[in-house]
Amino acid sequence: xxxxxxxxxxxxxxxxxxxxxxxxxxxxxxxxxxxxxxxxxxxxxxxxxxxxxxxxxxxxxxxxxxxxxxxxxxxxxxxxxxxxxxxxxxxxxxxxxxxxxxxxxxxxxxxxxxxxxxxxxxxxxxxxxxxxxxxxxxxxxxxxxxxxxxxxxxxxxxxxxxxxx
Numbered sequence: 442x443x444x445x446x447x448x449x450x451x452x453x454x455x456x457x458x459x460x461x462x463x464x465x466x467x468x469x470x471x472x473x474x475x476x477x478x479x480x481x482x483x484x485x486x487x488x489x490x491x492x493x494x495x496x497x498x499x500x501x502x503x504x505x506x507x508x509x510x511x512x513x514x515x516x517x518x519x520x521x522x523x524x525x526x527x528x529x530x531x532x533x534x535x536x537x538x539x540x541x542x543x544x545x546x547x548x549x550x551x552x553x554x555x556x557x558x559x560x561x562x563x564x565x566x567x568x569x570x571x572x573x574x575x576x577x578x579x580x581x582x583x584x585x586x587x588x589x590x591x592x593x594x595x596x597x598x599x600x601x602x603x604x605x606x
Contacts, residue, residue, distance in 0.1 A: 449506065449507060450504050450505070450506055450517070450540065450541055451504070451505045451506075451514065452502050452503070452504050452505075452544060452545060453502065453503060453505065454500075454501070454503075455501040455502060455503050455519065459503050459516055462503070462515070462516035463487065463503065463516065463519045463531075464486065464487040464488060465533075466516070466517075466518060466531050466532070466533045467486075467487040467519075467529075467531050468486050468487060469533070469534050470531045470533070470534050470537075471484060471487075471531070472484055473534055474563060474566050474569070475563075477563075477565040477566055477567070478563040478564055478565035478566055478596065478597075479563065479565075479588055479594050479595075479596045482594070483588055483591045483593070483594040483596075484591075485590055485591050489590075490590040490591070493590060494529075494589060494590045495523060495528065496521055496528075496529060497521075498521075498523040498524075498528075499521060499522050499523025499524065500521065500522045500523070500552065500553075501519065501520075501521045501522075502519065502520050502521075502545065502548060502549075502552075503516045503518070503519045504516070504517050504518040504519065504520075504532070504541050504544055504545050504548075505517060506539075506541065516533075517533050517536045517541050518530070518531055518533060518536070518541045518542060518545055519531055519545070520545040520546070520548070522552070522553060522558075525555040525557060525558055525559060526558065526559045526560060527546070527549055527558060527559070527560040528560075530542060530545055530546060530549075530560075530569070532545070537568070538568075542569075542572050543572060543575075543576070546572065546573070546576055547576070550576065550603065555605070556604065556605050557603065557604050557605070558602070558603045559600065559601065559602050559603075560573065560578065560600075560601050561589075561598040561599065561600050561601070562598065562599050562601060563596060563598050563599075564583070564596075564597040564598060564599060570599060570601075573601050573603075574601075576603065577603050577604075578601040578602060578603045579601060579602060579603075580599045580600070580601050581600055581601065581602045582599075582600040583597060583598070583599050583600070584597070584598060584600065585597045585598075586598075
């Protein structure tokens with residue numbers, strides 16, 4: 442697969458006018474994530490899950506890139522972080538494998554001074570797991586339980602941890 446790198450990725454705090462973009466990104470990316478793990482039957486939109494899953498409980502950032510179609514950059518991904526945990530990281534599927542997720546992850550690691558950061562990645566989401574491992578995260582536990590946000594479904598997740606050097 443061709444790896445295209447955008448000329449510049451900018452990370453900034455979320456603004457309310459970003460909602461439509463992050464909802465679209467989440468909803469399209471989440472389907473792919475579930476397709477390779479729990480199954481698309483477990484899909485719920487960001488609008489249905491953001492409150493219960495605490496999207497706004499901590500820091501929320503968006504990644505912007507110039508798209509060439511206009512003078513304004515477009516939102517290409519987002520990440521949320523609360524209580525030493527990366528709780529959300531999604532990149533627009535049309536822009537995946539361009540370094541946007543890596544930039545967002547790097548921003549999270551630099552923005553917080555926690556000695557240890559944790560996240561959970563669904564089993565089967567191999568691209569996300571590879572990204573996290575390339576940044577130094579290691580699997581510390583694999584557990585099966587209810588899928589966060591849609592507890593009607595069982596899911597297996599890898600709890601990963603990163604330690605500040």
